Amino acid sequence: MLLILGDLGLNEGAHLLLKRALAGVAVGDVVLVEGSAPELAVHLRGWCRAQGHEFVDEGGRLQVRRGSAQSGRWRGAERAGEATKVVEQANPTWGLAGRSATVEAGAPSFDFPLRVRDEVWAEEAARLYAQAAAAQWDPATAIPWDAPIEHPDEVEDAVVQVMTYLVENETAALIIPARFTAQIHPHFREVMQLLAIQVADEARHIEVFTRRALLRRPRLGLSTAGAQTSLKTLVDEPDFALSSFLLSVLGEGTFLSLLWFLHEFAPDPITSEVARMAAQDEARHVAFGLAHLTHHIQADPTLKERLAMAVHRRHDALAHSAGLNEEVFDALLLLAAGSWQPDDLRRGWQRIQKLESDMDEGRRKRLQRLGFASGDAAQLSSLHTRNFM
Amino acid sequence: MSNTIIMGAVAYDPKVVTIWDGFKAWFKERGLNFDYILYENYERQVESHFKGHYDVAWNSPLAWLQVKAIAEKLGRKAEAIAMRDTDCDLTSVIVVRADSEIQSVEDLRGTSIGVGAGDSPQATLIPLVHLAEAGLSPEEDLRVRRFDVLVGKHGDHIGGERDAAQALMQNEVDAACMIDGNHLLFGREGTLPSGATRIIAQTGTYDHCNFTILDDAPKPAVAQFRELLLSMSYDDPAVRPLLDLEGLKVWKEGRTDHYALLERAVARFKTIDGFVEDVASRCS
Ligand SMILES: [Fe+2]
Ligand SMILES: [Fe+2]
Numbered sequence: 101m102l103l104i105l106g107d108l109g110l111n112e113g114a115h116l117l118l119k120r121a122l123a124g125v126a127v128g129d130v131v132l133v134e135g136s137a138p139e140l141a142v143h144l145r146g147w148c149r150a151q152g153h154e155f156v157d158e159g160g161r162l163q164v165r166r167g168s169a170q171s172g173r174w175r176g177a178e179r180a181g182e183a184t185k186v187v188e189q190a191n192p193t194w195g196l197a198g199r200s201a202t203v204e205a206g207a208p209s210f211d212f213p214l215r216v217r218d219e220v221w222a223e224e225a226a227r228l229y230a231q232a233a234a235a236q237w238d239p240a241t242a243i244p245w246d247a248p249i250e251h252p253d254e255v256e257d258a259v260v261q262v263m264t265y266l267v268e269n270e271t272a273a274l275i276i277p278a279r280f281t282a283q284i285h286p287h288f289r290e291v292m293q294l295l296a297i298q299v300a301d302e303a304r305h306i307e308v309f310t311r312r313a314l315l316r317r318p319r320l321g322l323s324t325a326g327a328q329t330s331l332k333t334l335v336d337e338p339d340f341a342l343s344s345f346l347l348s349v350l351g352e353g354t355f356l357s358l359l360w361f362l363h364e365f366a367p368d369p370i371t372s373e374v375a376r377m378a379a380q381d382e383a384r385h386v387a388f389g390l391a392h393l394t395h396h397i398q399a400d401p402t403l404k405e406r407l408a409m410a411v412h413r414r415h416d417a418l419a420h421s422a423g424l425n426e427e428v429f430d431a432l433l434l435l436a437a438g439s440w441q442p443d444d445l446r447r448g449w450q451r452i453q454k455l456e457s458d459m460d461e462g463r464r465k466r467l468q469r470l471g472f473a474s475g476d477a478a479q480l481s482s483l484h485t486r487n488f489m
Numbered sequence: 490m491s492n493t494i495i496m497g498a499v500a501y502d503p504k505v506v507t508i509w510d511g512f513k514a515w516f517k518e519r520g521l522n523f524d525y526i527l528y529e530n531y532e533r534q535v536e537s538h539f540k541g542h543y544d545v546a547w548n549s550p551l552a553w554l555q556v557k558a559i560a561e562k563l564g565r566k567a568e569a570i571a572m573r574d575t576d577c578d579l580t581s582v583i584v585v586r587a588d589s590e591i592q593s594v595e596d597l598r599g600t601s602i603g604v605g606a607g608d609s610p611q612a613t614l615i616p617l618v619h620l621a622e623a624g625l626s627p628e629e630d631l632r633v634r635r636f637d638v639l640v641g642k643h644g645d646h647i648g649g650e651r652d653a654a655q656a657l658m659q660n661e662v663d664a665a666c667m668i669d670g671n672h673l674l675f676g677r678e679g680t681l682p683s684g685a686t687r688i689i690a691q692t693g694t695y696d697h698c699n700f701t702i703l704d705d706a707p708k709p710a711v712a713q714f715r716e717l718l719l720s721m722s723y724d725d726p727a728v729r730p731l732l733d734l735e736g737l738k739v740w741k742e743g744r745t746d747h748y749a750l751l752e753r754a755v756a757r758f759k760t761i762d763g764f765v766e767d768v769a770s771r772c773s
Contacts, residue, residue: 111673112683138688142580142672142673142691143670145580145670146670146673167738169738206726206727
């Protein structure tokens, strides 16, 4: 075979033509190279040595005999599944390669603990990811930061206290999926992407709640041991299924009610809007938790029992903690009342009663969707942490 | 009982530990106990070989000539048992800036040339003997500027060649020496932008490193070591990363008839005479 390079040098991209020509001949066959680049013979000699081809210079007739290294490199290579279908168990040596890529044999093995499809997968993941990507919002422009704040000082203090509480909950909600994102085999790309965007959602929530709190005050409010103890049981849960059950289905599910409550009864439009924007994101987080746990329970019905036990265990662990702190409860009450008028306080109280029953109803509904009988669902819901998340 | 072989090698880069540990594990799985001693420089390694501290040396071409010369003095025999495919038939080139007035070796008279470490065969000794044989004595007919990265490593480290190439582009020298393939490499990494230099001379071909044994090496262990080396296949995913790290596709049988150019260089420049005398007298 003859390859004519003209004046193109190996230091100018001619190696590509050479590779293509060599790919067209059998191992051991010769490509005759013609070209007028001044350094062609020198470079060809060096290039062939590095690539494992034989170089012959017969009085200016430059020849390359194809070596076996390139074809050897891809012997035993493995396809990392198919582009549009996930396998039951992803191979650790597929590593970071995308689905359907050809992976060279001898690639390193990665330790992704979550590599069994039924433990992480939900058919809805791709759709939810697309939805999430389309629904990303800019905290700088999505919130009417310049809207007036006209309520009394003490109501503003209550807003700051509620924001303080939300920030630590959102932080737990960021850390937990962030950790699992790194444990999921990248074969389950859509789930990995969805968790990553969930983390970005929580980052925004932390930002807007913090910014709202600091609009009129130089610092955040109180953070209680009881609230952090409750969140720590979530952060410490190492099992993906149990964690997303406690965090996404029960915790974020309960939070949904809280955020819509804040949206409705916030004393100012800024607080109302940060709650609304966060609630829209949370709905997706809950949806994915429900979707992949439904899939997981179908594949392994015994999971349901373990989920129930996790609720009991968490309840026992928190039995001696204070639950929702008084400061947060009182702040919610004042915020829902909007003033110190006895009639307003009574109405605020009733709204909180309604909020708690909405939360309970939401939890029972989601538990039933996972297949719990209504009696079991009611009992598990009642054991959920008093800290909401 | 399985064979044991100890290799001496120079630690020219931290990666050599990864390389030889990898080989060790691979040999072990195939029933050969392989161990290695790392030396800071080739001279210490060569002397230790004659003192019997290990069985086989991974030698630079200059170290090979040192071993061969000392062995001759002591009435012993040295043998090259294997080498990398990439160590066969190298050439070095002498490069000037594209806009330089220098067109030929003769034009180098009165100019300055950048070379690698003083003990680098490819970047110093062989290019300089090429010039000397063309009638230009280093230092007398042209100034030689050494870029002494890691002396004692016999130019195993590419740094000296790169430094000389950079000095060429910064007009600090009029010419620079390097291996043929490195001219291409320096072009790719931007040290020598393509079109910025011109090659005015290319040396004859020469061979590079080899595995060297002396006549008292344990025969069965050496035979097994050599067989295993030659059996390493680039097709084997367990071996391929090791070969990639060590920079070869396949191990070849050793050959010693391609060191003539370097032999002429060391004879002309008396590069190793003193060292050979010293070691021969200490080890006789
Ligand atoms: Fe959130
Ligand atoms: Fe969330």
